[in-house]
Amino acid sequence: MNWLGSLQQLGRAVMLPTMVLPAAAILLSLGSLPWATWGFPMVSDMANAAGHGIFYFLPYLFAVGVALGMSNQAGQAGLAALAGMAIYDQVTLRFGNGLIQPATLIGIILGIISGLAYNRFKSIKLPEVLQFFGGTRFVLLLIGLFSAVFAGLMLIIAPLIQRGLEFIVGLESSLGGFGLLIYGILYRLLAAFGLHHLLNNIFWFQLGTYKTPSGNVVQGDLPRFFAGDPTAGYFMSGLFPIMMFAIPAIALAIIQEAREDLKPKVQKTFLTAALVCFFTGVSEQIEFAFLFAAPYLFLVHAVMSGLAMWLTFELDIHHGFSYSAGFIDYVLNFHLSHNAWLLIPVGVAYGLVYYVLFRWAIRRFRIPTPGREEGSVLEDWAGNIPYSAPLILEALGGKENIVQVEACITRLRLTVHNDRLIDTGAMKALGSAGLINLGGGNLQVVFGTYSELIREEIAKLMERDLPQILFNAPVHGKMLPIHEVPDKIFATKLVGDGVAFVPERGELVSPVYGTVMHLYPTMHALGISTREGLEVLLHIGIDTSQLKGNFTAMVEAGDTVEPGQLLIKFDLQALREQAPSLVTPMVITNPDRVKSWSVAPFKTVKKGQASVMSVVLHDRNVGGVET
Numbered sequence: 001m002n003w004l005g006s007l008q009q010l011g012r013a014v015m016l017p018t019m020v021l022p023a024a025a026i027l028l029s030l031g032s033l034p035w036a037t038w039g040f041p042m043v044s045d046m047a048n049a050a051g052h053g054i055f056y057f058l059p060y061l062f063a064v065g066v067a068l069g070m071s072n073q074a075g076q077a078g079l080a081a082l083a084g085m086a087i088y089d090q091v092t093l094r095f096g097n098g099l100i101q102p103a104t105l106i107g108i109i110l111g112i113i114s115g116l117a118y119n120r121f122k123s124i125k126l127p128e129v130l131q132f133f134g135g136t137r138f139v140l141l142l143i144g145l146f147s148a149v150f151a152g153l154m155l156i157i158a159p160l161i162q163r164g165l166e167f168i169v170g171l172e173s174s175l176g177g178f179g180l181l182i183y184g185i186l187y188r189l190l191a192a193f194g195l196h197h198l199l200n201n202i203f204w205f206q207l208g209t210y211k212t213p214s215g216n217v218v219q220g221d222l223p224r225f226f227a228g229d230p231t232a233g234y235f236m237s238g239l240f241p242i243m244m245f246a247i248p249a250i251a252l253a254i255i256q257e258a259r260e261d262l263k264p265k266v267q268k269t270f271l272t273a274a275l276v277c278f279f280t281g282v283s284e285q286i287e288f289a290f291l292f293a294a295p296y297l298f299l300v301h302a303v304m305s306g307l308a309m310w311l312t313f314e315l316d317i318h319h320g321f322s323y324s325a326g327f328i329d330y331v332l333n334f335h336l337s338h339n340a341w342l343l344i345p346v347g348v349a350y351g352l353v354y355y356v357l358f359r360w361a362i363r364r365f366r367i368p369t370p371g372r373e374e375g376s377v378l379e380d381w382a383g384n385i386p387y388s389a390p391l392i393l394e395a396l397g398g399k400e401n402i403v404q405v406e407a408c409i410t411r412l413r414l415t416v417h418n419d420r421l422i423d424t425g426a427m428k429a430l431g432s433a434g435l436i437n438l439g440g441g442n443l444q445v446v447f448g449t450y451s452e453l454i455r456e457e458i459a460k461l462m463e464r465d466l467p468q469i470l471f472n473a474p475v476h477g478k479m480l481p482i483h484e485v486p487d488k489i490f491a492t493k494l495v496g497d498g499v500a501f502v503p504e505r506g507e508l509v510s511p512v513y514g515t516v517m518h519l520y521p522t523m524h525a526l527g528i529s530t531r532e533g534l535e536v537l538l539h540i541g542i543d544t545s546q547l548k549g550n551f552t553a554m555v556e557a558g559d560t561v562e563p564g565q566l567l568i569k570f571d572l573q574a575l576r577e578q579a580p581s582l583v584t585p586m587v588i589t590n591p592d593r594v595k596s597w598s599v600a601p602f603k604t605v606k607k608g609q610a611s612v613m614s615v616v617l618h619d620r621n622v623g624g625v626e627t
Helices: 003-031 041-056 058-070 075-095 104-121 128-133 136-175 177-191 196-205 221-227 239-256 263-280 284-291 295-314 327-332 340-364 382-395 424-429 448-463 572-578
Strands: 209-211 217-219 402-407 411-416 434-439 442-446 468-471 477-481 497-503 507-509 514-519 525-530 535-539 551-553 566-570 584-588 594-599 613-617
Touching (some): 003 104, 003 196, 003 221, 041 058, 104 196, 136 177, 177 196, 196 221, 239 284, 239 295, 239 327, 263 284, 284 295, 295 340, 382 424, 382 468, 382 594, 411 448, 497 594
Antiparallel strands (some): 209 217, 402 411, 411 442, 434 442, 497 584, 507 566, 514 525, 551 566
16 A cells, blocks of 8 residues: 555554544533523533533444444444553553543554554454454453553653654744645645545644643644634634635536536526535535646635634634534534624625636636536436445456455545446436546545445445346447437337437447347347346337448347447438437336346446446346346
8 A cells, every 4th residue: 555545554544533622512512502501500410411422422323433443343442442541641640640631642553553553453363272262352352451551652652752743832933924825725725635634633633731620631633623722713713714705606606607408407506516515514516526626726715724723823813623614513612712793794705806817717717627628517416325335336346356345424435446337427427526636546436425325335336246237338428318309109218218318429349248149120229138148239210221331230149249249330320310319218118127227327338348237136146147
C-alpha cells in the first residue's frame, strides 16, 4: 500500500469516533435550557454530565474507532484497543502524579497499533500447548502487554510531547490570523483527497489545553470549546460562512448556468445539495461538481476559505461544532459562542461574492459543470440504490477486483487490485460526483451522503454468490426504458422485459456471453441464449422485417458469442428514411427466470459499454460461466 493509501485508511479511521460528537452537542444544548426555572433542575445536570462524559471518554472512543477502521471493522481489534486504553489510564493515573491524563493522541496511537497487530497476527499459530492464545486471542494478549510497557514509557515521554504541543500552540498564536489562513487553505485542499480529517484531528483534538472547574484537563479546539474555554473556537468559526453560505451559493450559480433543457434536473439535485450543505455542512457533492472541471477555481475556493478563517479571527468570533459547520450546529452551540451573530452578515457577504464569482467563471471559461453538457447531471436515484449497486460494483471492476471497500460521510474509500478496470464513465452515469485515484489501487468515489448505503449494498453483493448476468450495450446510442418503445407489443412487454436503444451507428454487438439461437431471414433481429439459460432478443428498429438488403450478419445460428462481438452491420441512413423508428429493443423473452433487475440511468451509451443492465436469476445455473 502506498503512503497516500495508508493516509486514506488512517483518515477514515480517525473520522469514525467523531460521529458520536453530535450527541454530546445535543445533550449540552439541552443542559443549557432553564430546567431549574421549569422545576426540573436535575434534567440540566444529567444532560450536562452525559454530554461532558462523551468528551471525557473521547480517547477511549478514538482508540476503539481507529482500531476498527484500521482492521476492516474487526471487533477483536477494537476490544484490544479498549483494553489497552484502560491499562494505560490506570498506570498513568497511579504513577503520573496527576500530570498525565488520557488524550486522543494516545487513543489514536493505541488504535493504530491494535489494528496493525490484528492484521498481522490474527491467524498466528502457536505450539499446540499454547494455541489457546493463538489467532485473534494473541492480539488481545499482545496489546495488553504492550500497553503496560507503553504506559511506563509515556511517564517519561509525555512531558516532552506536551512541551512540543505547547510549542506548536505558541507558534500558531504568534502567527495570528495568518496561521488560520494557512490552516483554512490546507483544510480545503486536503478535503479534495479525503485527508483533511488528519489535519483537523491535530488542531481540533490535540492543540491547546484547558482545565475545567472540576479539574479535568481537555485538549484540542473542539473539546475546549464545549468545556467552556473562552479562547477556543478559532479553528472552527471560519468554516460557518463557507458551509452555510459560500458553497450553497456555488450550487445556485451552477443551477443558473445550466442549459434550459437540463435545468430542472440540475435544480432538483443541487438545491437538495445546497440545503444539505447549509444545514449539515456536507459539501463534497457541490465541490466535486467543479473540482475536476476547473481545479484552478478550486484553488481560489481554498484561498477564500483561508481568508474566512482569518476574518473571523480578526472579528474575535468564537464558535464551534460537533459535526460540521452547518446551521444545525450553529444553533445548537450558539449558547457557548462569542460574537457568533457576526457570522451571518459575513456569510451573506461571502455568499454574494461566491455567487457572482462562480457564475462569471463558469460562463467566461465555459466550465462543464453539471447541466452544461449532456450526461453531466447527477441523477436522483437514491431510492434505487439496491438496484444500482450491482452496476456500481461492476463499474469498479467486479467483486474480484475489490480488496477493501469502506465509506465515510460522502465517499466510498476503496482498495482495488487493478485501478485500470474502473469504468469512470459508468461511475459518473451512475451518480458519482467524482473519482480520486490516490495510486497503489487506492480510490475514492464521491456519491454524497448515500455513500454508506451504497457500501452496505456492495458488501452484501460481495458476500453472496448471486447467479447474476450482466448486459453490455449492444449499440452506440441512447438507452430508453422499454415502455417508451413506439410499438405496443414491445412497450407492453408482451415479447419480454428489458430496455431499448436508439442507435447512432450501424453496428449491433453482443450484450452477453451465449449462443446465437436463431437469426431472422432479413437479419434485422436475432436471439441469443446465455449460458445460464436466459433468452435474449435483439430487434433492430421497429417494423424492419420487410426492409431487405439493409442488414449484414456477421454470425449465424449456433455460433458462440461474447460481449462486444460484432453481430450485425446495418445501413443506419436507409433505416432512418424507411423504418417507422430506429428504436432497438433488447428484451429477455423468458423473464420468469429473473428474480430482480438493475438498470443504469437512461443516457447515452457506447457500443459494448459494460453493465447497462444486470439481472439476478431465481436459480443457479450449474456449470454456467459468470461474466
